[in-house]
Amino acid sequence: MQYNNIKIEKRVQIDLYKRMLKSRMIEEKMLILLRQGKISKWFSGIGQEAIAVGVASAMLPEEYILPMHRNLGVFVTRNIPLYRLFSQWQGKANGFTNGRDRSFHFGTQDFNIVGMISHLGPQLGVADGIALANVLKKQKHVTAVFSGEGGTSEGDFHEALNVAAVWNLPVLFCIENNGYGLSTPTSEQYKCEHIADKGKGYGMESYIIDGNNILEVYAKMDELCKKIRKKPAPVLLEFKTFRMRGHEEASGTKYVPEKLMSAWGEKDPISNYEKFLVKEGMLTEDIISVTKKEITTEINDNLKLAFDEDDIVLIQSKELNDVFVKHDYQEFKHGDTVENIRLVDAISKGLKQSMEKHDNLVIMGQDIAGYGGVFKITDGFVDAFGKERVRNTPICESAIVSAAMGLSINGMKAVMEMQFADFASTGFNPIVNYLAKSHYRWGEKADVVIRMPCGGGVGAGPFHSQTNEAWFTKSPGLKVIYPAFPYDAKGLLATAINDPNPILFFEHKGLYRSIYQDVPTDYYTLPLGKASLLKEGDDITVVSYGVGVHWALETLNKHSSIKADLIDLRTLMPLDTEAIYTSVKKTGKLIILQEDSLFGGIASDISALVMENCFEHLDAPVKRVASLETPIPFAKNLEDNYLPKERFEQVILDLLSY
Ligand SMILES: Cc1ncc(C[n+]2csc(CCOP(=O)(O)OP(=O)(O)O)c2C)c(N)n1
16 A cells, blocks of 8 residues: 555555554553552553554664653564563563663663663663764664653753754654653643754754554654665654553543543554554454454463563672673783873873774764864874764763763764863763663663863862762762873773773863873773872871872972872772772871862772771771862862862871871
8 A cells, every 4th residue: 555655565554553452462461460469560652552663663673773661562563572571571580681670671782672761861862872873884774762742851852853963863753742741741841832843943854743643653754764774864753642541550640631531542543543454454353353362372471481480589799790891801011112291192192092993983072073172182183083983062961971872882982072071960861870870781881981171270160170080989880080190091091992881081181281201102001990009108008099199299209208108099990999908907097188079079988998998907097188068169279278289288297196
């Protein structure tokens, strides 16, 4: 048959019916199990099946789909064995997350599906990254990502559509407008008439589609997929539909007017399509009944498998080990040739060598291309590697962190330059929830390094001076590197880029152009989790990192009578606790100096660890020296007072005489 000039073969028409029917029947079964207390929560897509099935059916199996919580039809269309879905929903090992995440919160590379995180919006930017990888690999694939209309109010929606438009990415943004976001009606969610109207603002094509008409959904998707595979560009699709059940089963639908519900009930996508196929002579009552029996058997057989499966076994070491991808550090040694360069040069040269080493490495950041970045780290990179791999981004940290995740999912490596570490706050959600948790949740790595120019003492005020490493060391799943010297910075950056785990790489702006060192010209790596002992002495242990190391050196050089071990941590996660304990056991006294404000910082944890592990070796209380508990002030005398540099001298002298 032809639908809107698109030919839809008979086999496809029947498949569309069977896939929708299977989705519906699985859901109906789940609602029964929910009432029996056999599963814990259910987000229903009843009435919306045509969208997930229609979109997924128009795509190639090798093309990525990023579904939401009402898109069971995507999983059914991709033929995921049902027992695996059922095990997933019961938190069992045959699911996709080893019992670590629930419902549709999982992805699977075997089926090219990337499931949601609860925060909804970041999915949209991840789709951008996946699509970008396809473009860079010259793979003519589309990527489809779902959101509800509620999710379009998140900043991530704006950011992701804007990036996709500016970069001409072949992404189908599929918005299921089902009338309500939890209890909030569309009139309280957005002001324009149609969400599709927003497409014009982003400079992209957009369409309104009857989401309850499977033929319309499939035909339009088929047309668009074919078109944007040839000529990459994003498209915004608004599927008009309705949520026929509560947000999740427990929350009900009392706030939905009955008339609205019954009007949409008339538009049920499955029963209407079934009638149509019967009328067309493609289905008979007999075929329907046989199909339903087959699906019932498949559901029951697979449910039995899932119910018979044992509960997940807790193995604590596995829980801990699965937070990161297992990665064996590979040492690259350097020769004897060195050059005396600044921290900023060491980072730039290290990054350049990694770009040469890894063809699949892409750098993204604001003003990093022709302009070379605000600190000029990527100066000349466009000439060397081209604009495809050295990408200026719009001002949208959240979408770019998410896109970096998408690049990683689709086989690339990403380095993102935060223009200033302070602005990680606007990309915070995908860092701590997407990058950090993906491997633990569904075994997917996040091969991403985020470079973080940070730190005070440069008269830059509260929003360009923070050193916010503790925001990230608190989140399991992230590694955090914080070098103080050019040699360490170059080697650790190379290691960070080789490591497929998500890494925050802190670079102190105050040290960029003030610290010189002889740095090997070769490419080389340094291991993570190894502190360096800069000075040795028996009186006291001084632990620091970043600019604090230089403050400590200054003080110790001034008081040459102090015999101290000075430990530069170099990496905060993993933390070299052994180096700290060994030294404290020798000296009996510990002072920790950090640039960050005191409460909740790295120093507090080191202090606690030493109390717990070295208590009987201590001859004095552990001392922490840090910045004041205020935002960072601008005026020089206020900032000098805020920073702990001056206070450190007195505290170490007091501790020595304790
Ligand atoms: C950032 C964030 N805020 C709030 C929520 C809670 N929440 C989960 S789903 C949802 C409604 C989503 O509505 P919509 O995007 O329209 O999708 P629908 O559920 O209607 O399919 C809300 C408010 C959340 N998960 N994440």
